[in-house]
Amino acid sequence: MEQVKLAIVIPAYKAEFLDEALESLACQTNGGFHVYVGDDCSPNDLAAIVSRYQDKLALRYQRFPENKGKSDLIAHWNRCLEMMEGEEYFCLFSDDDRMGTSCVEMFYQTLEHASADVYHFNLSIINERGSLLCQCPDYPELLSSAAFFRSLYTYRIDARMPEFIFNTRHFFQCGGFVPFDLAFRSDNATVMVCASDKGIRTIPIARVFWRDSGTNLSSERNVPLENIRRKAEATIDFCNWARAFFARNGQPYPLPLSKERRLALRDVKRMYPACSWRETAALLHALDCLKSSRLLFLYYWVDLWLYVKKKRKVLRRKE
Secondary structure (H helix, E strand, C coil): CCCCCEEEEEEECCCCCHHHHHHHHHCCCCCCEEEEEEECCCCCCHHHHHHCCCCCCCEEEEECCCCCCCCCHHHHHHHHHCCCCCCCEEEECCCCCEECCCHHHHHHHHHHHCCCCEEEEEEEEECCCCCEEEECCCCCCEECHHHHHHHHCCCCCCCCCCCEEEEHHHHHHCCCCCCCHHHCCHHHHHHHHHCCCCCEEEEEEEEEEEECCCCCCCCCCCCCHHHHHHHHHHHHHHHHHHHHHHHHCCCCCCCCHHHHHHHHHHHHHCCCCCCCHHHHHHHHHHCHHHCCCHHHHHHHHHHHHHHHHHHHHHHHHHC
16 A cells, blocks of 8 residues: 555444445545454454455455454454554544545645644434434534533533544554543543644534444443443543543643533433442442542432432333
């Protein structure tokens, strides 16, 4: 492969929409990128799908002998990045999303006049049929790491992973992906770390289309109980990490208390009633910000208890 600046890396497992993802790359108005597909020992024949694009894309495919995504998704992401061949920038794309046809072209145009460690495309959400569910709010041209965190968790913007492009050298200097169980919220934390110095530079016009298929980890549909529990624990870990991150950088914590509580408890609440009240409430003890304040602990505990009480009433009516 000739040397180009951009790598598009796809940690692949699902086959259903992989053809659409690759087709969206083959339709780019600027072909100055390499594609790397890392097959996470999928039970599906991903090689057959990828082979149809060998003549359309500068593409490298590798099937790994062991599935890592179910136990350690970050480890799979990392081995996919190892496939790269020295590209200056990379995008960790998905096996079921679509990239607007002008994304790569607009990235290179932005690169000519704006230096950043993290670039971003505005985002739209599509369903399994490819129909538009919503167009997420556009980012400002430049967004600081703290403003990203605040806007994301006050629900003024949205974020996934495939819409971000990272400077490869800076990414590894920052320590790579921030690890949480299931890689849940690892995308947000990684963006925050990598954007600490120069912020997030949004690329105009072009968009990425993230698919809510009901089978991806970020989907709110059809989530197994074990994953609900693990996502709740990962969110608690993320909350603790975020507090430490801003303290380390000498910055005030950017979320108001009510929004931090909402973030911390959202996935915890989803555990009930499949998990007992005692088991659900026990997760509060893992929140670092509650360990030094009984009053704050009570504030969270009451919120959770009122939710459980309301849920019990609803369940009784259905009996």
